[in-house]
Amino acid sequence: MSGEYRDFLELSYAELEDLNLAAKEQRKKRVAADVIQEERLKYLTDEKRIKAVTVVFSDLEGRLHTLDYDKKFLVKSYDNLTFDGSSIRGFTAQRESDLRLGIDWSAFYWTPADIFGPGKVIVFGEVIDKNGGTYSADLRGVLKAFAKEQYQKNGYTLNAANEIEGFLFEGVDAERTFHQTGKFEYVNQGGYYHSLPGDPLREFIDTTAEIQRAMGFENEKDHPEVAPSQFEINYSYGEVVAAADQIQLYKLICRQVATQMGMTASFLPKPVTGVNGSGMHTNISITKGGKNLFWDPKGQEKISAFAWKFVDRILTHGNDICLLLNASVNSYRRLDPHFEAPNQIKASATDRGSMVRIPIGNEKSARVEVRSVGPDANPYAVLLSCFKTGLEGDISKIKNLRQAERYLPDNIYTALDNFRNAEWTSTLLGEDVKARYADLKQASADRCPRLLGTIVKSSEVQFHHDVYNQLLWGQF
8 A cells, every 4th residue: 555645653763862862761760650651641642643552571581572552442441451371481371361461651662663664652561460460470570669679668779781792694584494504694704893884784783773772772882793793782771670671672673673684683692603602791780869889989899898799699699590691501502611701600800701790980880790691581580680689689608709619500401400499599589480480491401402512513413403492492
């Protein structure tokens, strides 16, 4: 049908950026939920060019699910949305399938029409249980409740910024056709910081960065990473739930752009043997009354005693929470010390093989960086694990905790055992959700080879079988 008969919303990137930054500022200032709800509903009612609202939410493993609601229907029925939870992995059983979907009106995004289609906006949903509370397996809701509790109880604002690495491969369905080709084809053979203007990787990075900017990400820098065809597009920190939402949007944007270019953006931690894998370095800080509680110019590495205790708790529980930070079989292929992998349970200002790094900072930027995180992990699980562990976990009495010779698991089975046996993970997630998550990861693990070994043998058959199984079952 000819476009001349349609009049759907299509805004310039500059207009999008203004709208998204204004919404982001409301979120930062904690404008009352009812005020934002009223404003958004009025906007949707008045803006006749919007045809649909895309409501997104994440399952227990972190996959993003989308539901497109007709705009007029949503405006009338936003408080009575239901869906079949038994169809979502990690959610309800078939006998108790119905769940309610709420709307987090503060997490509302205007999207570029050339990427997401004209006449659409995106908003994050909240999964609600039958009693009207936060559904225990919706880790976004659990994280949001934890962040709210910390603010109300202690005045803490939890901040995070994530450096998300990925690969760009030839072909639209490079992951789904992997079982036929047995390999991924690079679009660029350059390395760190090396991509000439106009080549496919640079074009992809530039386009993705433009979309992020339009959606209020407040970009910082972008560049090719160490491995061929690998990329990283950095943006500024945000309050913890907004930061986790941005991870989901980042990956969605990358996949959309890559598909339009006839390529595939992959967030498997180790899709190719013999080169560096992809990580999701997670930078964390806590502020109170606008003051960065991690900064101390006189402290060790110029961070505060409060920050060091935060680090000590993460190191204490490093093996307990490893399965939440490295959620797939393929994640443990990445934790190889030959490729700058952060598999040592220690803290360092310089050693990039450490689980926790202390970057150079100042009063504004002082933070701790949790490096042993895979980009295919559930971002809400990652940030809940880091913040709740750092604030409420135990501190081990072992000698030289910050530099002790301890290592993260090199396979998912060991990580599963650690996760199941840890008392802390029961506190973190609750027994029911912990068991559901472990069962999902067990099933994923059992579909792949148990051990790969430190050297990939000729033809890399086991590695290919591992990657294929993860792609087949959506473990990315």
